[in-house]
Amino acid sequence: MKTETKKPHLSIQAFQRMPYYLQYLKKIFAEGAVNISSRLVAQHFGFTEIQVRKDFAAVSSAAGIPKHGFDVKQLIIDIEELLGYRNTNEAVLVGAGAFGSTFFKCDSIKEYGLSIVAGFDINNDIVGKQIHGKPVFHSSKISELCKRMQTHIGIIAVPSDQAQEACDKLVEGGVLAIWNFSQVHLSVPEGVLVQNENMAVSLALLSKHLQDKLKKDEVIPK
Amino acid sequence: MKTETKKPHLSIQAFQRMPYYLQYLKKIFAEGAVNISSRLVAQHFGFTEIQVRKDFAAVSSAAGIPKHGFDVKQLIIDIEELLGYRNTNEAVLVGAGAFGSTFFKCDSIKEYGLSIVAGFDINNDIVGKQIHGKPVFHSSKISELCKRMQTHIGIIAVPSDQAQEACDKLVEGGVLAIWNFSQVHLSVPEGVLVQNENMAVSLALLSKHLQDKLKKDEVIPK
DNA sequence: TAGATTGTTAATCGATTAACAATC
DNA sequence: TAGATTGTTAATCGATTAACAATC
Known part of the structure; x- marks a missing residue:
């Protein structure tokens, strides 16, 4: 054997x-x-x-x-x-504004084993409504609802100055993995993973390469 | 001195x-x-x-x-x-659909020194129109217009099966740095940088962490 | 001066690559 | 068998960390 x-x-x-x-x-x-x-x-x-x-x-x-x-x-x-594409994980979205709500209609996320079950926001225009069939609650309910729904993944799509607060509420609600689309570093207790999706970082790499490249071609003009 | x-x-x-x-x-x-x-x-x-x-x-x-x-x-x-936030680089966007067009209205990109000057698409519903004030051309014009506008940055936001083709046209047009939002590897000649923004990668890391975490807590139930 | 904080040189650590043995 | 392709062990390379000297 x-x-x-x-x-x-x-x-x-x-x-x-x-x-x-x-x-x-x-x-x-x-x-x-x-x-x-x-x-x-x-x-x-x-x-x-x-x-x-x-x-x-x-x-x-x-x-x-x-x-x-x-x-x-x-x-x-x-x-x-x-x-993990063969299991499905449930996630909540914090920040259901113009950018965040694109997650609701993003089909490819489902393909990768993620299902967004609810959104949170502080904007009263959307709180209480449904976006693409998913309910949006007030952000004050984050930890309570995460606990009740046993959600372990949170997506942060709020402005940078609200990100740490959102993060804290998610952690309080038992979230173990956070997908961070804000541009700040998030402090989390040990055992919680923050996956940063930082546009500024990518853009910096692009622009660096470009400047090096253009500068070099200038110096050695063939 | x-x-x-x-x-x-x-x-x-x-x-x-x-x-x-x-x-x-x-x-x-x-x-x-x-x-x-x-x-x-x-x-x-x-x-x-x-x-x-x-x-x-x-x-x-x-x-x-x-x-x-x-x-x-x-x-x-x-x-x-x-x-490079102190210089501004001009970029073109290939794929001006639901996802891609969010770049047009994304203000933070500007803050990081990037300005999107035009979009390309193959969908005749949007070709020839303007989206958020930026013109959308047919994708067949990519290399011609990049050359003319001397654009060196390209953003790829097309479905995976069209990504390499879009990439080739950008390179032909003199683009030196490509921001790739598709989920495939892009082959480029030496000297061209591809910066991958791959949601699948991030999600995989999240889901991996979560599964490890949940499994561990199961085995050692306190 | 003493202490805080920096900068530098050497050690550690981990990922990638090279060399080569194993096997279908 | 010969050759293609795999798997393994050792070497290289680069980033991080540790130890400590320098300095305001």
Whole structure:
């Protein structure tokens, strides 16, 4: 009786590559691919093949086969399992304004195993109404309702100066994972994860690259 | 005559912390702070003070002063300079549908030095119209117009299966930095930067944390 | 001067890559 | 068998942290 062997450690970086692998594997599977070699995957993404093999080894329940490569279907199943697309988590949204409410109608979120069950806001124009079929409550009810609904994921889409307060209420309500679209650092107790989605960070990287690039081309004008 | 000393290398990770520092420094500056010690900053963010000192040293034009700390105002200026908030870059948007068009009305983008000058789409209902005052052209015009307008930044907000094509056209038009909101890997020639904004990645991290957390609490039920 | 706070050099840690052995 | 492709062990590389000297 062989028990499941311990999987190698999966780094956060490797974990973050998984959705990309998944998307690619699904595409080639739809095109009829049954096996795939690490070399081909590596070429597609511009990674090294060793890295791809290590990543697959860390997540796959079946080893790759020399001369054949990896089983595409099995990899898809394993990665989906790892990423939690096969369970559905319920989440609440704090900040149901122009930006926040786009989450209500965002279908792709559902595909990734997230379901938004309610929204919160302080604007009386929308409190008590429904947006895309989801109820919007006053923000003062956050912790009470999160407790009652046993929600463990919160999305913060409020202005930066209200973000920490929203965060505190979510944590009080038992939320364990927070998706933070505000631009401030959130302080949370240990055990709570904050996933930052910070446009300013991305834009800074873009603009930095661009400036370096344009400056360089200026200095060395061919 | 002392020439400017070479700044220490700034890692990408450090660079990505800068927008957070900036936001915090601006806040305490508005509250009247003139100097700030690395220890206080570190406490706020949960970093080590050494890391904060290294980060500040890499970006600051003035050294910190023992017993006084760093000059808040100077740091703000230096970080804004580094992040490129003091120049404005023009960008085009490919995919002006429900999601994409939110960029047109997004004010905070402007604050970070980005200005969207035009949109592209293949939907004839919006091609030729203006959305929030910005013209929307047909996607077949991407490279031509980017060349003419000398635009170097492109935002991709099209469905995944059209993303690579959009990317190719942008690159052909001379775009050097691409903000990719689709969920696929984009292949670009060397020298072009792709900044991925992948919801699937973030969601996967959230859901992973949650599942680990809930599982653990089950096993050790107190 | 003493103490707080900075800056620097060395150590640690983790992720990626290289070299090579294993196997279908 | 030979060759392609995998898996494993060791080396490299870069970021963070620790220890400590410098300085206001």
